[in-house]
Each structure stands twice: as C-alpha cells, then as structure tokens.
Amino acid sequence: MAGNMEPMPNGFFSGQLLIAMPGISDPRFERAVILVCAHDADHAMGMAVNRPLEGVTVLDLLDRLEIRFDARAPRDLVLLGGPVERERGFVLHTDDYDAPGGLPVGDGVILTGAREVLVAMAHGDHRPRRSLLALGYAGWGAGQLEDELKQNVWLACDADEGLIFDVDHKAKWGHALGKLGIDPHWLGSEAGRA
Numbered sequence: 799m800a801g802n803m804e805p806m807p808n809g810f811f812s813g814q815l816l817i818a819m820p821g822i823s824d825p826r827f828e829r830a831v832i833l834v835c836a837h838d839a840d841h842a843m844g845m846a847v848n849r850p851l852e853g854v855t856v857l858d859l860l861d862r863l864e865i866r867f868d869a870r871a872p873r874d875l876v877l878l879g880g881p882v883e884r885e886r887g888f889v890l891h892t893d894d895y896d897a898p899g900g901l902p903v904g905d906g907v908i909l910t911g912a913r914e915v916l917v918a919m920a921h922g923d924h925r926p927r928r929s930l931l932a933l934g935y936a937g938w939g940a941g942q943l944e945d946e947l948k949q950n951v952w953l954a955c956d957a958d959e960g961l962i963f964d965v966d967h968k969a970k971w972g973h974a975l976g977k978l979g980i981d982p983h984w985l986g987s988e989a990g991r992a
Contacts, residue, residue, distance in 0.1 A: 810837035811943065813904025815961060816844060816952040817974045820985045823951075826881050829971040832936055833890065833957055834943075835901065835909045842938040845890055845909070847930065847962050848970035850875035856931050859887070860920050863913075870922030872929065874965055879932030887933055889915045890962060891926035904957050928963040953978060 816832040832844040854876045860867050879888055889910045891897070895918055897910035919925045938946070946952055955977045961970055972982045 811842070811947075811954055812837045813907070813957055814954045815847075815957045815974055816943075816954055817971065817978075818952060819950055827936070830936075831961065831970045831974050832880070832952075833903065833907070833962055834954075835890075835903045835935075837943065840940050842943040844936045845879040845888060845932050846877060846936060847890070847932075848967040849878040850967050851878050851933070856919065859931065860916060863916065865913075865916055865920050867920035868922055870925075871920045872925075872931075874930065875967075877930055877932040877967075879934045880936030882935050882937045884934035886935075887911070887916070887931060888935060889919070889926075889929055889931050891915065891919075891929035892959070892963075895924070895926035895929075906959065907957070907962060928959065930963060953980075 811834045814834050816830075816834060818827045818830040822828060829848070830846050831848045832846050834842060834844045836843045852875070856872045856874050856876060857867065859876055860871065878884070890903070891908055891910065893902070893906050893908050895908075895915065897908050897912065897915050899912050900908040900910040903909050915926070916931075919929055919931070947954065953975070955974055961974055961977075964970060975982050
C-alpha cells in the first residue's frame with residue numbers, strides 16, 4: 799500500500815483516520831473524516847467525526863433520555879457517526895474516564911456505548927476531558943475497507959486528539975489532508991473514482 803495508507807503493524811487500520819477523497823460515489827461520505835474504531839479480517843467499524851446533525855445538541859439528547867445535567871454539560875452538536883444503526887448512540891472520549899465496556903480505539907481514545915458515559919458527560923465532576931456523541935456508525939465487511947483504500951476512495955492518516963474532538967467540523971477534512979501534506983485545492987472532483 800502507498801505510504802500514507804500503511805496499516806498498523808497488525809495489518810489493520812484501527813485508530814487511524816480515513817479521509818474521503820473527492821468524487822466518492824456515496825454522497826453520505828462526501829468530505830467525511832472517519833475514525834476507524836475496530837478493524838480485523840472480518841469487518842471494520844468507524845465513526846465520522848465531522849458530520850454534525852444541525853440543531854441537535856448533546857443537551858437535547860440528554861434531555862430526551864431523561865438524564866439530568868448540570869451547567870457544565872457539553873453543548874456540542876451531536877454527530878452523525880454513519881449510516882448504520884442511526885438510532886444508536888456512541889461516545890468517543892479521552893481515556894481519562896474509565897468507561898464500563900469501553901473499547902480502546904487508539905492512543906488515548908475510547909469508544910463507549912453505555913449510558914453511564916452519558917451520565918458522566920452530564921456532570922462536570924466526572925466527565926471525560928474531551929468527548930463527542932454520535933448516532934450511527936460506518937461499517938465494512940471482510941476486505942471491503944482494504945479494497946476501497948486500494949481504489950483510492952479513502953486516504954488514511956494518524957489520528958490525533960485535535961482532529962477527533964475539534965468542534966470546527968467543516969475544517970476537519972482539510973486539516974486531515976494537511977497532515978498528509980495535501981492541499982485540498984489540489985484535488986479534483988474525480989479523485990477517488992475507481
């Protein structure tokens with residue numbers, strides 16, 4: 799694989815960011831930046847970290863779930879993590895919060911689907927230092943993600959806390975490309991087509 803698409807030493811992309819190339823055939827992923835949360839020989843699962851659901855905040859969701867919150871609860875927008883199970887919520891957060899059933903994703907980042915992390919986010923004393931709440935996820939079958947990477951549908955780069963948790967969602971795609979030394983203006987709309 800090309801230099802910017804090197805898998806982890808185990809051959810998989812867990813903990814890395816996928817950057818959608820212009821011209822991706824699925825409009826749901828146009829300019830998407832996806833954190834790969836799990837990847838093995840059978841499947842891959844990731845969360846888009848730059849797709850806000852306009853008008854839906856973490857406070858709105860906490861209120862709907864009847865979780866009491868204090869003034870320090872996050873007012874961030876809820877993200878659309880992907881098209882699969884859009885009614886299911888997931889929290890990506892820093893590992894300073896010990897999440898029950900949390901899945902370590904990468905350096906200092908955990909994915910949690912348990913209600914307990916939402917309760918922690920609602921109260922400033924015990925919440926993770928940084929977090930984002932997403933509905934749904936992106937999924938791939940066996941070998942599908944690897945094939946899409948070979949077809950230049952995605953580029954991959956190392957994840958970092960700033961790219962994952964920054965609230966300037968519109969800038970994340972360009973910043974992720976910048977990590978690879980690519981100016982987004984250089985990319986034509988046909989890049990990424992197989």
